[in-house]
Amino acid sequence: MTASMFGFGRLSAEGKVGIASGVVFFSMLISRTLISEQVDKNTRASLFRIQFILFINSLLLLGSLHIWKRVVRRLCGTRAAPTFPQRCWRLVVLLFLILVHGSYFSMFFLVDRDPHWFSLLSFSCLGIYVILLFFLVVFGCLNRFRRLLSHSRATEDVVASGSTSQTVLALILTAILAVYGLVNAAQPPRVVDVEIPMEKLPESLSGLKLVLLSDIHLGPTIGYTKLQRIITMVNELDPDVVVIVGDLTDSQVTRLRSAAEPLGQIKVRLGSYFATGNHDYYTADVEGWFELLRSMGIQPLHNSHAKVFRPEQTQDWICLAGIDDLEARMLRYPGHGMDVEKALSGCSAESPIILLAHQPHAAKQALQQRPDISLVLSGHTHAGQLFPLTILAFLANPFFCGLYRVSEHTMVYVTPGTGYYGIPMRIASHSEITKIILKRA
Incomplete structure (x- = not known):
């Protein structure tokens, strides 16, 4: 034959x-x-x-x-x-x-x-x-x-x-x-200021400064030097909270431990947090990265949440939750998979909820399950990163880049990313460090 x-x-x-x-x-x-x-x-x-x-x-x-x-x-x-x-x-x-x-x-x-x-x-x-x-x-x-x-x-x-x-x-x-x-x-990331009004935000937390990072992609074209520049810029912003919304890395901890060292230099008052992205699962070493991040003072949110509050006002807090990336279950990664209800279990109905969800599709699904979420922070799209991929990224995602009001009580912010994936180019997009100021609505 x-x-x-x-x-x-x-x-x-x-x-x-x-x-x-x-x-x-x-x-x-x-x-x-x-x-x-x-x-x-x-x-x-x-x-x-x-x-x-x-x-x-x-x-x-x-x-x-x-x-x-x-x-x-x-x-x-x-x-x-x-x-x-x-x-x-x-x-x-x-x-x-x-x-x-x-x-x-x-x-x-x-x-x-x-x-x-x-x-x-x-x-x-x-x-x-x-x-x-x-x-x-x-x-x-x-x-x-x-x-x-x-x-x-x-x-x-x-x-x-x-x-x-x-x-x-x-x-x-x-x-x-x-x-x-x-x-x-090759330029340093732009610092973009975003003010977000939030219902149910306690007066003591109004003005809270949250710095958002995403899609750093430590790997073949981003290493120690670029990450050091990013962390230096973050510290200059004097943040209350720092969050990394996925795609931190493209390889295993054993290969990138020294490249990731600047993460341990983050200076923050109320805590640093991390939620996974799809590329973090591609490394097949999520537990290794969790362990390294914890040793650097960064708390992974693995379908879990943390209470963010000022030490002098412990009764006023924000529920900051993070979910596993959408692709964790598809990749059959042991013990991982997006679970919104588990992540938000224990969050008070009187407190505002901020959710870290790497992919905009995950943000959309989470809001369908829990419309009481106040703010979702996502990345993943890179704002297309490289024309003509911009067109595909725009068509493939429910939220592309920037701030979206989904309902009277809910907003979504999608960052174009702090680094880039592989190709060291950005056309029709820019790397970004987002400084978010939360205001009482």
């Missing part, structure tokens, strides 16, 4: 890679369903790394084939004896694509106190890849649309000649945006 009997042999290269991507993706889902919770964390982490690298690189290969066709074959032609400049161009593009495909290998194998040069280079190439692929696809769609409008030979010739100039334009636009994105992401 041969592949041609099923028509597989007649598929294009992109079609074959697409099928392979689907196979890898469904194998990930099946293994997540069947894997035993008794499997140790190192085995789980290794399995996830292998599957993730296979899946990501099979998807990247689809885009790489398209980029090679448009950027090499269209600009250099398919002559058997290319000129020296053409050979050099082919080599440059090939090296670029190799770096792109190596980016996620560096995420799992080149993580240390501060980013490795290969990690920074490969993830920068990945950002360039995303932008370039977007422009190539958009220009390709425009050309197809023009062909549909007219079937004349003259139009075909115009479209064919224009596609080369469009490829050059795509390269120029990509270069401009990539430089801007790299420079923008």
Whole structure:
């Protein structure tokens, strides 16, 4: 029985890679369903790394084939004896694509106190890849649309000649945006002041200063130096409370213990708290991070809550709760899974409730269960981080970025994140440290 009997042999290269991507993706889902919770964390982490690298690189290969066709074959032609400049161009593009495909290998194998040069280079190439692929696809769609409008030979010739100039334009636009994105992401996070009126807030807690961090993503492109700068800025704000709403890390504690050291320098009057994000579970080492955070004076809120009050007014307090990320249950992480009722069990109906929920979808679900929540703090979206991913992030989330009034008594704030994920670029978004002042409504 041969592949041609099923028509597989007649598929294009992109079609074959697409099928392979689907196979890898469904194998990930099946293994997540069947894997035993008794499997140790190192085995789980290794399995996830292998599957993730296979899946990501099979998807990247689809885009790489398209980029090679448009950027090499269209600009250099398919002559058997290319000129020296053409050979050099082919080599440059090939090296670029190799770096792109190596980016996620560096995420799992080149993580240390501060980013490795290969990690920074490969993830920068990945950002360039995303932008370039977007422009190539958009220009390709425009050309197809023009062909549909007219079937004349003259139009075909115009479209064919224009596609080369469009490829050059795509390269120029990509270069401009990539430089801007790299420079923008390298800047310190912006400090954004947000005043939130809150019903049921005791007079003694009016004016309480809460500093919100999220999506720091300690890992291949963010390490000790950037985290130290973030914590220095946080301490300059003189906060009453500091909260980290998920995606603190992209690797295990053993790899990032030294990179995380600045977290122990947070100066705060009433406490520091942490709730998990999806990437924290991808590390398969949530308990290790909980232990490290506790040793640094940061309390993990694992479907639990803490009472926030001033020492001189212990009878006036805020219920600050945190829930496990939505994906904890999907990943079958032992002992974890979003549980709003458990997190809020024991919260007084007379006290305001602030909930830490990493994903906006979790915020929406929590409010459907408990409409008495006063404020939900989320992250996850990165405000898109990198155009054109901004469009996908906006469409995929019920709350995208900023402050939302959900009802007369409830608000949601979504931070664009304090760091960035992998790619050291930000286009149409900025890193943020949010200073929230709570006011009595």
